[in-house]
Amino acid sequence: MNPAPAAPRPDVTVVGIGADGWGGLADTARGVLAGAEVIVGGARQLALLPAECGGERLAWPTPLRPAVPGLIEAHLGRRIAVLASGDPMFYGIGRTLTEVLGAPPRVLPHPSSLSYACARLGWPVEETEVVTLVGRPSARLAAVLHEGRRVLVLSADARTPAEVAALLCDRGFGPSRMRVLEQLGSERETVVEGSVEGSAERWDAAPGDALNVVAVECRRAPGALRLGAVPGLPDSAYEHDGQLTKRHVRAATLGALAPAPGETLWDIGGGSGSIAVEWMRTHPSCRAVSVERDPVRAERIGRNAERLGVPGLKVVTGAAPGVLAQLDCPQAVFIGGGLTAPGLLDACWEALAPGGRLVANTVTLESEALLAEWYRRHGGELVRLAVAHAVPVGGFTGWRQAMPVTQWAVVKPGPPPSPGSVNTPSGAAT
Template sequence: MSADTPALVTVVGIGAGGWPDLGRTAQDALARAGVVLGSPRQLDLLPAPDVPGRRVPLPSPLLPALQRLIDEHAPAGLAVLASGDPMFHGIGATLVRLVGASRVRVLPHPSSAALAAARLGWPLATTEVLSLVTADPATVRRALNPGRRLLVLARDASTPALVASLVAAAGFEAAGITVLSQLGGPGERIVSGRAGSWDEPPGDPLNVIAVDCGPDGPRTSVVPGLPDAAYETDGQLTKREVRAVTLAVLAPVPGELLWDVGAGSGSVGIEWMRSHPACRAVAVESSPDRLATIRANASALGVPGLQVIEGRAPAALEGLPTPDAVFIGGGLTGDGVLEACLTALRPGGRLVANAVTVESEAVLAAAHAKLGGELTRLSVSRGSPVGGFTGWRPMMPVTIWSVTR
């Protein structure tokens, strides 16, 4: 290899079964490596006579040191060990992002999710797989619904009990919990129980938690427009019908980022994130009392990754990552708020703003006259008791302006 051609990094997936379970290509790659990086547990799986290269334990935290380790060891022939499939919630994807796909050679092993599905007889195509290795455990709540099955990749030995308590607290006490440890290895162990009565002590840190929600339990819709009662609120809440229309106009796409400006109780940003696990949102709110409410709502509805920013727009928007969409639910009449949001949008991004007062409607009317877009006025009435009968009780009409930059 010439001096101006960067050395390849070989990523080898390995399971609890260790060296004997690896294919010939993976074994050959490790045998030829001058340096092998991996966790101490993974390095111990390699027999010294067959893998003579220098062994370097991966540090913690890993990311700050990873580029240095690659630069230092790649010229000697670098192999990196990964658990199971390196491209499935593994270090392989991190390395590709860091040095480019052309410099990374990946030799996968069956993932722990694939092995768990095989043991349980669950089709992976209809089973949702979540990783709690780095994610907040509350992420599990987003996936809970009657009839659903989940495979949860654990962070450590305490994760099964934590997942069981979250599932039970969400109303799925009867859900089946199965913990599969050391899959594919000589110490493989499988234990089962119910979420509401789970009392197994912590076991092996290398485990996968299978959750079978069963036929019963609370339903939480996967489309926008959750019931207002799903949120803690002090009254600053985009109501269900308006929220459903607003999210439809915002049109979330997987991987996109939303700014929810004047977030109130956080409902629009939360339902944007619930539309797909890759959707991201930033909730900007000037009221300190509402910040904890937004975080509590996000956690309860399974999107604890919602970023919450305290401050008043437009100043609070400075330094935030470029949004694909912006929703302005409060503060529309503030100086420079609308202009700052429009300027921040990427080309082709969408802005949606809701108004309920004459003053905020005037702002939207002026913006529509100048920039075009669409104006919609939404009037909603809900059935309400009138003596012994039922009548219509109107909500405040809402004007919605949407525009594409």
């Protein structure tokens, strides 16, 4: 029996286009668009093309991502050109098409808004932080605010500059210098500049062009809380009711968890969410789920995540281990509360793939005995963390000892999973 013929590969070319439209395209890009039978893009991008591009024009539907496979399938066998703003692989449709097609399409990039903005500002691209607020909450910006840093914000629309200015003032960066660069690369290119303080109201009253990026040179206000780039933020950075892994123990705990880009953490017994928050702050691609059975604390975790720049933190209200089966599997687990709950350690250990890390902290003798038993069975590292703070003693100064914390940290043995494999916890749907 002859094998079935392979399905035809879609003929897709992605063409980056700037605000300067057809005039800014290279001959190769013009040739692709002129010869395309179907041209797909946003309404604004399609309007930039001249009449000589006679292919059928299709505007992307909303939401875009679910529509892509069906749209490509409907036009198999035809030459398809997809328009993208600037560089299609820079927060653009190029990534989505690569995922849908299973291989990268042909891509003809145009200078991105990042390249244009850095060229206008004289900023080195490699030293410029980029945050996109297209379809994402403005709170993400808070995670990259540090004295002296240069940040480019990719705007969702004309209202974004006002949102950025308001957030900077709220997070203690009101003295920052802010510039809004509109219609980059076109004849209508403009730059609007001003101090951040007081500018949110100005942009709210008279928003500029929807096609803009916001450039921020960060300056922290005197007296504003300083948040570093490594775990161990000040305790005062968090809203809490006393259920908080304190700063020095938190730094040691994150060191044992060893977050890496793209990894997922389960933070069980979240309290104030500090471990999950600082895990996610280590890299934009880090993900975390904070499990907290108290609804009031769960809401507080969400507020802390928003305030500290990681609004993507997922908060699950419920008791472990019961709620764990519904979660995506982690590369690391932290247990900060509920250690003696029946089956909790077993469920966490089962969920971890080989090479996954588990860290558990406790201050009680009962939980300490449990950790000692697991240490005897699985090895790892069992340590006691003790911190003392200098406090006034009459007219002198002495030490006040905090409750010591027993910490067990272990790496699950065995070969790590192959790339792309999925680890599913016991009881989870497959």
